[in-house]
Amino acid sequence: MEFVEVREGSARILVPKAERIYDAPVFYNPVMALNRDVSVLAVSVIKPERVLDALSATGIRGIRYALETPAGEVWLNDISEDAFRLILKNARRNLGVEGEMLGERRFVFRGEKTVVANHDDANRLMAEKFRYFDFLDLDPFGSPVEFLDTALRSVKRRGVLAVTATDTGVLCGAYRQACRRKYLAEPIRGELCHEAGLRILIGTVVRYAAKYDLGVEVLLAYYRDHYFRAFLRLRSGAKKADRSVSMLGYLMQEASGRFEYETGFLPERVPSHGPLWLGPLKEQEFVEEMLTLTKEKALAHKKTLSFLETLAEELDLPFHYDTHALARRNGLQVGKLADVIDALRETGYRATRTHFSPTAIKTDAPFDAVIEAIKSLK
Ligand SMILES: C[S@@+](CC[C@H](N)C(=O)[O-])C[C@H]1O[C@@H](n2cnc3c(N)ncnc32)[C@H](O)[C@@H]1O
Numbered sequence: 001m002e003f004v005e006v007r008e009g010s011a012r013i014l015v016p017k018a019e020r021i022y023d024a025p026v027f028y029n030p031v032m033a034l035n036r037d038v039s040v041l042a043v044s045v046i047k048p049e050r051v052l053d054a055l056s057a058t059g060i061r062g063i064r065y066a067l068e069t070p071a072g073e074v075w076l077n078d079i080s081e082d083a084f085r086l087i088l089k090n091a092r093r094n095l096g097v098e099g100e101m102l103g104e105r106r107f108v109f110r111g112e113k114t115v116v117a118n119h120d121d122a123n124r125l126m127a128e129k130f131r132y133f134d135f136l137d138l139d140p141f142g143s144p145v146e147f148l149d150t151a152l153r154s155v156k157r158r159g160v161l162a163v164t165a166t167d168t169g170v171l172c173g174a175y176r177q178a179c180r181r182k183y184l185a186e187p188i189r190g191e192l193c194h195e196a197g198l199r200i201l202i203g204t205v206v207r208y209a210a211k212y213d214l215g216v217e218v219l220l221a222y223y224r225d226h227y228f229r230a231f232l233r234l235r236s237g238a239k240k241a242d243r244s245v246s247m248l249g250y251l252m253q254e255a256s257g258r259f260e261y262e263t264g265f266l267p268e269r270v271p272s273h274g275p276l277w278l279g280p281l282k283e284q285e286f287v288e289e290m291l292t293l294t295k296e297k298a299l300a301h302k303k304t305l306s307f308l309e310t311l312a313e314e315l316d317l318p319f320h321y322d323t324h325a326l327a328r329r330n331g332l333q334v335g336k337l338a339d340v341i342d343a344l345r346e347t348g349y350r351a352t353r354t355h356f357s358p359t360a361i362k363t364d365a366p367f368d369a370v371i372e373a374i375k376s377l378k
Helices: 030-046 060-068 081-095 122-128 145-154 176-183 193-210 238-245 284-293 304-313 323-330 337-346 367-375
Strands: 003-008 011-016 050-053 073-078 106-110 114-119 133-138 155-165 214-224 227-236 248-253 259-263 273-277 351-354 357-363
Touching (some): 003 030, 030 284, 030 304, 060 114, 073 081, 081 106, 081 114, 133 145, 176 193, 193 227, 193 273, 227 238
Antiparallel strands (some): 106 114, 155 227, 248 259, 351 357
């Protein structure tokens, strides 16, 4: 394998030389540097002791956790032999210690931090390390569902589970049957598909967690670059689980773009989409602490800061209005987004941009007021 060196955050790692990222024997996607930046900031705020990067590839994510966060013990795991060898190489380069073999499939580096490189199926490792990790990161190809049960048993009952899902075609309804099969949920097509997909993903974790009497609180969840990401704090107890389940519900949308949502175990109306999470997508204080930390961290992606600022400013209400979609659906002219926001604010409503789409707003204004605001700009 031929390598090139890449710098990301405080890490210098070797990645396979390849024409296209999916041709490489070990996966490295530079676009995901923003995901890793956000994760480093999140872990720095959470301050977990034991961290697992369950699907590690080159090791970049876990190595950044070891170098850039207060975590004391970081595990990097991958099922691929090539990945495991590269994790060992990258760990040696970045940690400056040689490390020692611990059994046939495990290597431990004892330096300032303890870093364990492991070569196994993630489900086997997580089953072995029961209630061990304070922060557990699932960053798979596609859907995280095949790892959810073991992850929810491997993370501590008050720990944090971070999930990435790159199967946006499934969660956004392009492959409806696959969404039913993997997430037991009905997706939606159209302008609400990304927010609904993120909420279906969180809703799925809520339902998996509930059977262990675990509740879920969302520290931060977002959509970006064709993937979903959620940092989920677990809460121990049947009542906590019931509370999280009570925040699941359904979304209904008319041809005009008017939408409604309702909490409930079963949908009251058809057609409806879900079940999906209808609770918050962020804890404001958590995001603001992350933003404060951006001043002292070496961020790798030039858009991380502005993206976090958008997330911090965004109104946290379920669903949004895409002004272009509303104009198209209702035969209207569309003005500038900033003017629509101003028009709504002038009539006493709250309104902000949303990270889900550059042409959309989040607002507490009813549908008719949004239509009026668009019309008033002619
Ligand atoms: C998307 S990549 C991980 C990227 C990495 N987290 C990063 O930030 O660059 C997914 C990795 O999961 C590994 N993988 C797939 N199935 C696995 C399993 N069952 N157990 C452990 N690793 C697995 C693959 O070999 C691949 O390296």
